[in-house]
Amino acid sequence: MSKxxxxxxxxxxxxxxxxxxxxxxxxxxLAVFDIEGSKAHVRMLGTQGIIPTEEARQIxxxxxxxxxxxxxxxxxxxxADEDIHMNIEHMLIDEIGPVGGKLHTGRSRNDQVATDxxxxxxxxxxxxxxxxxxxxxxxxxxAGSNVETMIPGYTHLQRAQPISFAHHILAYFWxxxxxKERLQDSLKRVNWxxxxxxxxxxxxxPIDRRETAEALGxxxxxxxxxxxxxxRDFILEFLSDASILIMHISRLSEELVMWSSEEFQFVELDxxxxxxxxxxxxxxxxxxxxxxxxxxxxxxxxxxGLLTLLKGLPLAYNKDMxxxxxxxxxxxxxxxxxxxxxxxxxETMEVNKHRTDSSVKSDYSNATDMADYLAVKGLPFxxxxxxxxxxxxYAIQEEKYLLDLTLEEFKEFxxxxxxxxxxxxxxxxxxxxxxxxxxxGFDQVREQLxxxxxxxxx
Numbered sequence: 356m357s358k359x360x361x362x363x364x365x366x367x368x369x370x371x372x373x374x375x376x377x378x379x380x381x382x383x384x385l386a387v388f389d390i391e392g393s394k395a396h397v398r399m400l401g402t403q404g405i406i407p408t409e410e411a412r413q414i415x416x417x418x419x420x421x422x423x424x425x426x427x428x429x430x431x432x433x434x435a436d437e438d439i440h441m442n443i444e445h446m447l448i449d450e451i452g453p454v455g456g457k458l459h460t461g462r463s464r465n466d467q468v469a470t471d472x473x474x475x476x477x478x479x480x481x482x483x484x485x486x487x488x489x490x491x492x493x494x495x496x497x498a499g500s501n502v503e504t505m506i507p508g509y510t511h512l513q514r515a516q517p518i519s520f521a522h523h524i525l526a527y528f529w530x531x532x533x534x535k536e537r538l539q540d541s542l543k544r545v546n547w548x549x550x551x552x553x554x555x556x557x558x559x560x561p562i563d564r565r566e567t568a569e570a571l572g573x574x575x576x577x578x579x580x581x582x583x584x585x586x587r588d589f590i591l592e593f594l595s596d597a598s599i600l601i602m603h604i605s606r607l608s609e610e611l612v613m614w615s616s617e618e619f620q621f622v623e624l625d626x627x628x629x630x631x632x633x634x635x636x637x638x639x640x641x642x643x644x645x646x647x648x649x650x651x652x653x654x655x656x657x658x659x660g661l662l663t664l665l666k667g668l669p670l671a672y673n674k675d676m677x678x679x680x681x682x683x684x685x686x687x688x689x690x691x692x693x694x695x696x697x698x699x700x701x702e703t704m705e706v707n708k709h710r711t712d713s714s715v716k717s718d719y720s721n722a723t724d725m726a727d728y729l730a731v732k733g734l735p736f737x738x739x740x741x742x743x744x745x746x747x748x749y750a751i752q753e754e755k756y757l758l759d760l761t762l763e764e765f766k767e768f769x770x771x772x773x774x775x776x777x778x779x780x781x782x783x784x785x786x787x788x789x790x791x792x793x794x795x796g797f798d799q800v801r802e803q804l805x806x807x808x809x810x811x812x813x
Contacts (some may be wrong), residue, residue: 357744366427377434378677382685385439386430388474390422392467392550393443395570397458405560414458416733417451418443439471440464461562463554464673465584469627469804470550472680474571477545478591479687480538488811489533493701494528495807497521502800504622505782506711507720517715517782518795520706521804527607528807534600541596541614544589548573552583555671585671587661592681594658597686604693605651611704615641619711625703628696643700647693654689657682715782719747721757725776732771742768 389801396416401411421443424430436442441464447455498521508518551557551564554791557580564576577583602707614621624641632638638695672799724745730738746768750757758780765772793803 359528360631378438378680379432379434379436379442381681381684382439382471383442384431384439385468385471385475385680386425386443387422388426388471388478389439389467390686392470392476392571393458393565394418396462396550397561398570399566400457400560401675402566403561403563405460405562410454410457413445413451413751417447417455418458420450421446422758438464438799440467446456461553461558461560462550463584465467465554468583469552470548470571470584472551472683473545473547473573473589475689477542477572479494479691480542480545480593483600483687483690483694484535484538484692486698487531487538490694490701491528491531491535491807491811493698494524494531495804495811496702497704497706498525498528498800498804498807499554501708502708502804503783503797504708504711505715505786507714507718508795514718515812516602516795517785519786519797519800520711522795522800525800525803525807527603531562531600531607532602532807532810534603535594537804538593539597541589542593543574544592545573546572547589548576549583550576550585552577552580555581555584557666567699581671585668585676587665587676590674590679591658591661591665594654594661594682594686597690598653598658600690601651601654605648607697611644611700612641612648614663616642620707621714623705623707624700625705627703628700643696647697650693654686657686681698692733704793712782716758717756719750719757721780721785722747724779724788725757727780728773729769729778734769734771 397411397414397418398407400406401408421430429447432439433444433445436445444458447458449455473567501520501524504520505517506520507514507515507525508523547565548568550567550571551562568574568576577586611622611624613619615624624639624644626639628641628643629639630642632640661679664678668675725737725746726736726743729742730736734742746757746760746765749761749764753760758777762772762774762776763799765776779788786795787797790799792799
């Protein structure tokens, strides 16, 4: 069959041009959504009397048959038909005859493809929100088992203060909670209907855009037809949200890589999420978190690619915009895979409590509490800070930790220090004392954990 748009042309399209400009190799992912939009459109054409009701019914049934074949994997797509829209329309005409050509009445591929992408991204965004919650569930599970597990807290990757392991891992819960909220909020922009904007200027047919929007579950219709067919802000917003989400995944992955190393030994990742070496039999490599970390650049690239694509485009639709899909598809699939792996990896991770507890007893991260101890006794904090700095230096020179010093040694630096200093410097007491809201104190962490559980919707 000749091109559906070929009436104005006197030559066949060059074969290389067909291959280069065709998008069917990737936009076939939109097939189900394209048919969903077409069914809503043709029902509206029938109810508005734009085409006979019987023909609208016939077209709808034809689309159902094509959808069934697509779902069974029985369809072969043609590069000559360029994209998913023309492929399906050709299939429809082959299925029911020339009446299938009436499907495209009152619309353009421009509003058709925009509608497909809105439908696709709406479904995928909702799925990603669910996947983020599975990761949050795994975090809550680990936190619940490790409220009183002690771990060194770091700044500048240097030992800073001892904290609860649950407090550390719950920091990622709240990062993912914000990611989830961003995705949920983005649905407000995704859920606009461009259908009926036609090529760029609307149509002369008496269509009802509200009817198709309602049928497809959209909350609004674009008020401007030019904007409707050229807007890709909703994809940019998704890619932006995705970039922040993968950044959070990458940060957590980096910690898992470090924590599972011989130097840290804080956690043991399940064998199912690690691989070995082809030459070193002792190796257990954290390949999954490493690859999750590596996927970050891929998603960032998709965002920058679309931003660059759109920056110089005049209104309305331009063929450049065919390049808007692959990055979106890739980002969705990359995130689906990452989140689907991250949840069970966290859930099955073993925390080496003996190692983490011993780590907080072999550093000087309780020094701040000693300074606070002197400040509470009336010494200005800056003076207390200087005194404790000297005590730490002395301990380092003596190859001791603060709890290894005697009371006599402490008193050489300040007579304000009494026997109760040893209780104050115990790591569990250092952690428990941080009772400010959002702090690492064990009771505060339990409150935080309760709040996290309440934020989960299932």
